[in-house]
Amino acid sequence: MEKKALAVLASGRGTNLQAILDAVAAGQLRVDVRVVISDRGDAPALDRARQAGVEAIFVNPRQYSTRRDFDRALIAILQERKIDIIALAGYMRILGPEFVRTFPRRIVNIHPALLPAFPGLEAQTQAWRYGVKIAGCTVHFVDEGVDTGPIILQAAVPVLDDDTPETLAARILVEEHRIFPQAIQLLAENRLQIEGRRVRILPAAPDQD
Numbered sequence: 001m002e003k004k005a006l007a008v009l010a011s012g013r014g015t016n017l018q019a020i021l022d023a024v025a026a027g028q029l030r031v032d033v034r035v036v037i038s039d040r041g042d043a044p045a046l047d048r049a050r051q052a053g054v055e056a057i058f059v060n061p062r063q064y065s066t067r068r069d070f071d072r073a074l075i076a077i078l079q080e081r082k083i084d085i086i087a088l089a090g091y092m093r094i095l096g097p098e099f100v101r102t103f104p105r106r107i108v109n110i111h112p113a114l115l116p117a118f119p120g121l122e123a124q125t126q127a128w129r130y131g132v133k134i135a136g137c138t139v140h141f142v143d144e145g146v147d148t149g150p151i152i153l154q155a156a157v158p159v160l161d162d163d164t165p166e167t168l169a170a171r172i173l174v175e176e177h178r179i180f181p182q183a184i185q186l187l188a189e190n191r192l193q194i195e196g197r198r199v200r201i202l203p204a205a206p207d208q209d
């Protein structure tokens with residue numbers, strides 16, 4: 001089967017992007033990482049992409065007067081490259097309805113909390129402040145809300161008494177790096193069936209040698 005074309009959108013340091021690139025290099029994630037796009041010119045994620053020989057594009061939001069125009073610029077880049085799957089890996093900008101509708105069931109996001117708890121920014125700090133005993137991360141489809149789409153995979157970690165927001169975030173990040181490539185692989189294999197809010201994971205197709 002031909003590999004699906006993946007685009008990764010990232011705003012920052014890009015460790016989730018790196019986990020994706022490493023999983024591809026290890027043969028665990030069988031996609032073609034075709035482009036990495038950032039809304040920040042200085043994002044280390046762009047360097048990680050270049051290091052891996054992947055096209056890296058900075059789209060400057062300041063060059064567009066509305067979010068809609070900015071989103072349309074992204075849509076054009078993605079359509080030109082015939083992207084099948086879009087992974088939001090620490091992408092800190094909300095995608096508008098036009099973007100989301102252009103790629104139905106093809107956009108996935110990693111969020112550093114057990115949704116629906118603690119959506120939005122600094123989720124690990126929100127969880128730590130709230131005093132939960134279990135924290136974690138979620139990979140979900142992106143819909144028109146903020147962190148509200150159907151859940152694909154989640155992983156839990158304990159919150160320890162002497163944790164700081166930073167130590168908790170680091171523990172969660174290890175799990176992010178594990179489940180995000182897994183979820184993308186499931187989507188690439190067409191094994192995710194959305195039933196309302198639920199996502200059913202279908203069994204793997206038998207090997208076709």
Ligand code: GAR
Binds near residue numbers: 111123
């Ligand atoms: C990750 O923890 C990711 O879950 C989070 O940003 C971090 C990016 O790190 N995303 C969000 O908070 C989205 N709302 P990275 O750039 O090293 O992958």
